[in-house]
Amino acid sequence: MSLSLTGIHKSFPGENGAPPLKVLAGLDCAVEAGRLVSVVGPSGCGKTTLLRIIAGLEPADRGRVLWQGAALAGPSRRVGMVFQQYALLPWRSTLGNIELGLEMAGLERDQRRAAAREYVEAFGLAGFEHSFPHQLSGGMQQRVAIARTLILKPELVLMDEPFGSLDSQTRDAMQEFLLSLWQQRQDTIVFVTHNVDEAVFLSDEILVLSRRPARVLARLEVPQARPRDRTSPASNDLRRQILSLLKQEQVGLV
Amino acid sequence: MRLGRWWLPLALLVLWQGLCSLGVFPPYKLPSPLAIIAGLVDLASQGMPPGQRLHWHLLYSLLRVGAGFAAAALIGVPLGLIMGASPRAGRLVSPLIEMLRPVPPLAWIPISILWFGIGLPSAGFIIFLGAFFPIVLNTIAGVTSVSPLLVEAVRTLGAGRREIVRKVLLPGALPNIFVGLRIGLGIGWMTLVAAEFTGVKSGYGLGYMIMTARDIQRPDEIMAGMAVIGLTGLCIDGLVRLLQRRLVPWQ
Numbered sequence: 028m029s030l031s032l033t034g035i036h037k038s039f040p041g042e043n044g045a046p047p048l049k050v051l052a053g054l055d056c057a058v059e060a061g062r063l064v065s066v067v068g069p070s071g072c073g074k075t076t077l078l079r080i081i082a083g084l085e086p087a088d089r090g091r092v093l094w095q096g097a098a099l100a101g102p103s104r105r106v107g108m109v110f111q112q113y114a115l116l117p118w119r120s121t122l123g124n125i126e127l128g129l130e131m132a133g134l135e136r137d138q139r140r141a142a143a144r145e146y147v148e149a150f151g152l153a154g155f156e157h158s159f160p161h162q163l164s165g166g167m168q169q170r171v172a173i174a175r176t177l178i179l180k181p182e183l184v185l186m187d188e189p190f191g192s193l194d195s196q197t198r199d200a201m202q203e204f205l206l207s208l209w210q211q212r213q214d215t216i217v218f219v220t221h222n223v224d225e226a227v228f229l230s231d232e233i234l235v236l237s238r239r240p241a242r243v244l245a246r247l248e249v250p251q252a253r254p255r256d257r258t259s260p261a262s263n264d265l266r267r268q269i270l271s272l273l274k275q276e277q278v279g280l281v
Numbered sequence: 282m283r284l285g286r287w288w289l290p291l292a293l294l295v296l297w298q299g300l301c302s303l304g305v306f307p308p309y310k311l312p313s314p315l316a317i318i319a320g321l322v323d324l325a326s327q328g329m330p331p332g333q334r335l336h337w338h339l340l341y342s343l344l345r346v347g348a349g350f351a352a353a354a355l356i357g358v359p360l361g362l363i364m365g366a367s368p369r370a371g372r373l374v375s376p377l378i379e380m381l382r383p384v385p386p387l388a389w390i391p392i393s394i395l396w397f398g399i400g401l402p403s404a405g406f407i408i409f410l411g412a413f414f415p416i417v418l419n420t421i422a423g424v425t426s427v428s429p430l431l432v433e434a435v436r437t438l439g440a441g442r443r444e445i446v447r448k449v450l451l452p453g454a455l456p457n458i459f460v461g462l463r464i465g466l467g468i469g470w471m472t473l474v475a476a477e478f479t480g481v482k483s484g485y486g487l488g489y490m491i492m493t494a495r496d497i498q499r500p501d502e503i504m505a506g507m508a509v510i511g512l513t514g515l516c517i518d519g520l521v522r523l524l525q526r527r528l529v530p531w532q
Contacts, residue, residue, distance in 0.1 A: 084433050102436045114434035118452045118531045127448070128438035159531045172434075179438065 029060035029215060030081070030183060035090035037076055038240075050076045051087070052240035058232075060095070060182075063209055063216045065226035067269060068236030068244075069276045074219045077241065078185050081217065082108045094183055104132070107181030111188040113168045115160040115175075121147060122156045124171050128179045146174040166197040170204070177208070186218045190225065202229055206253065223269050227262050228255055235269055238276045245272055312501040317508065320501030324509075329494050329502055333484060339509065341485035342473055345401060349408025350469045357413050357465070358458060361420025366450055371421065378417060386411040386472045390479055400482040404473065411472035412465030419461025423454025456532055459525040463518060470514045487513075 037051040050073040058064045068074050079085040081092055083101040092099045099106065115124050125143040134142075147156055150170045160168050169189055176184065189205075190198045202225060209216055220226050226233050227249065235245040247269070251261050294314050300306060301313030308316065321335075328334035364371040386407050397403035427450055435449050477488025487510055494502035 082437055084436065102439065104439050106437070108434070108437040110430060110434060112430060114428075114430045116431060116435075116449065116452070118455075118529070127435065130448070131439040131441075131444055161531070175438065 029095055030058040030217070031091075031093045032056050032077075032081070033091050033093075035077070035080060035092070036088040037073070037080065037085070038088060049240040051080075051090075052242070054090070054240075054242055056234060056243050056246075058215060058217060060215050061213055062231040063206075063218065063229055064232045064234060065218045065220055065230040066234045066236060067220060067223060067226050067273070068241060069238045069273060070221055072236050072238050072276075073241040074221075074236060075187055077236075078108070078187050078217065078219050081183075082106055082185050084108075104179060105181055106183045106185065107176035107179060108185045109169075109173055109176050109187065109189045111191045113160070113165075113172045115168055115171055117160055120157045120159060121152055121163070121171050124160070125174045125178055127175055132179070142178060143174075146178050150174045164197075165193050166201055169193065169201065173205075173208075177212070182214055184214055184216045186216060188220055188222075189218075191220070191222070198225070205229070210253075223266050223273070224257065226269070227265050228257055233265075233269065235272050244276070245269075309498065309500060312504060316501045317504045320499065321505035321508070324490070324502055324505055329490050329499070330484075333490070335490070335509065337485050338487050338490040339513065341481070341483060342477065342487045343513075345404045345476075345486070346408055346466075346469050346473050348401065349405040349473075350412050350466055352405065353409045353412035353416055353465055353469070354462060357416030357461070358420050361417045361458075361461075362424060362446060362450060362454065364417070365421040365424025365454065366446055378414065382414045382418075386468070387475050390476060394479070398482075399480050404476045404481070404486075407476040408469040408472050412469040415464040415468060416458075416461040419457045419464070420454055423457025423461075424450050426457060427453035455529050456525075459521070459529065463521050463525075466517055466521060467514065470510075470517065474510055 033055050035051050035054040038047040038049045041047050054077065066074050066077065076085065080087045081099065083099055083103060083106070086100070094103075094105060116127065119127070122140070122143050125146055126139040129139040129142060144156070147153055150173070152167060152170060152174070155163060155167065160171070163171065173189070190201050193201060205216075206229060218226070218229060230249050233245075233247045233249060234243050235247065236242070237244045247265065249265065251259070255262065298314050301308070301311065301316070312320065323329075324335040326334070328337075360374070364374055389407055389410055390403075393403040393406045397406060431449050431453065432445055435445060440448065473486075474488040474491070477486040478492055481489045487506055491503050491506040494500075494506060
């Protein structure tokens with residue numbers, strides 16, 4: 028029992044006099060430490076809002092977010108976040124971006140450099156230390172962003188569709204890479220995606236959210252051992268089950 | 282540098298020289314390019330008024346612009362950062378700026394002479410006013426152009442307000458800040474010469490030099506002075522652009 032959300036409410040003021048938009052209305056869920064849990068749901072259901080609340084970027088209107096028993100309010104060193112659009116600083120090199128969090132933590136320059144170089148090596152970025160983000164491919168940019176987050180050794184890593192803008196081959200490679208990282212590090216990952224295949228391939232557990240206001244429709248264990256076969260019958264069954272849940276939620280939306 | 286870009290100005294110069302040599306323009310109204318070059322040589326060697334040579338005029342003018350522009354940058358950039366970063370500060374200050382901005386810097390000359398007398402402080406103040414507004418407004422535009430996503434990402438890495446400003450908003454706004462600095466410097470340089478027309482205490486300054494040349498009917502030296510002002514402005518802008526390429530290499 029490690030990340031727990033109870034009774035989370037969140038609505039946004041409606042624009043031009045529209046009624047407020049209820050995104051979360053009493054959402055409860057829990058994520059056990061050390062697991063990789065995916066969150067899937069219809070588009071616009073509030074997956075990203077949920078993640079932003081956990082990250083402390085957005086306050087919940089009501090409800091509690093606890094990590095290891097302590098309330099999370101505001102960004103914390105214990106929680107890291109990876110964004111779909113990478114969010115790298117365009118004026119910093121690979122090394123400069125990876126060192127960013129260490130600067131905030133007050134580390135000396137030499138220590139920062141040494142730590143960042145280790146990550147450059149481990150993340151397959153050697154030779155691109157001094158490149159600016161716009162000189163890197165999408166997959167490399169996302170590796171820089173993940174390195175920048177993981178170098179701070181957060182206990183909980185939030186990922187908001189991190190591979191959503193990558194082509195499918197790069198995406199597959201990044202999924203494998205993420206799994207190998209996670210298996211070494213034993214941290215907890217909450218992974219938001221709209222891609223059911225990705226959720227089935229990666230996760231220990233999948234939370235299926237309803238349409239807005241989001242609640243947890245189903246909590247599915249993924250028992251298959253890793254490395255997984257993306258096309259195994261068990262994967263296909265699970266995928267079918269999730270897709271049919273999502274399809275019911277889409278009725279009346281389109 | 283290829284001749285292709287320069288043939289038009291060169292052709293115009295040749296035409297100008299030809300018309301002057303044919304006596305189409307009276308030399309006391311429009312001196313020929315060669316006469317202007319001779320005037321430039323006179324300014325550099327003998328000076329105008331005699332004894333006060335060109336390089337000293339140039340130096341004093343640069344000093345005035347340097348002082349006014351430095352003050353504008355030192356106040357304008359931080360103020361723009363604060364106004365861009367904090368909507369509340371922006372709402373508080375921007376009516377004041379919007380009200381003062383349309384007043385031309387030259388319209389401040391009488392009151393600034395009253396306040397500061399004739400000399401470096403009043404000229405510096407006029408240049409400050411000319412340079413200040415473009416610097417503030419472009420800095421604000423630069424800060425608001427920084428993607429909120431970058432700010433959020435840096436917050437999740439543990440950045441506080443001060444670090445967000447220093448590590449995200451300032452570098453993110455830098456391209457726009459340079460636009461503001463270049464415009465501000467250009468306006469400051471233009472304003473300077475006008476400020477010097479109204480008088481200088483030291484007896485030096487390009488504007489003062491030109492007015493003296495007019496008083497004793499030397500159109501060649503007037504136009505040589507104008508050419509020096511134009512070329513100096515071009516050089517200053519080139520230097521700022523060089524600095525920009527150094528400091529904003531990711532663009």
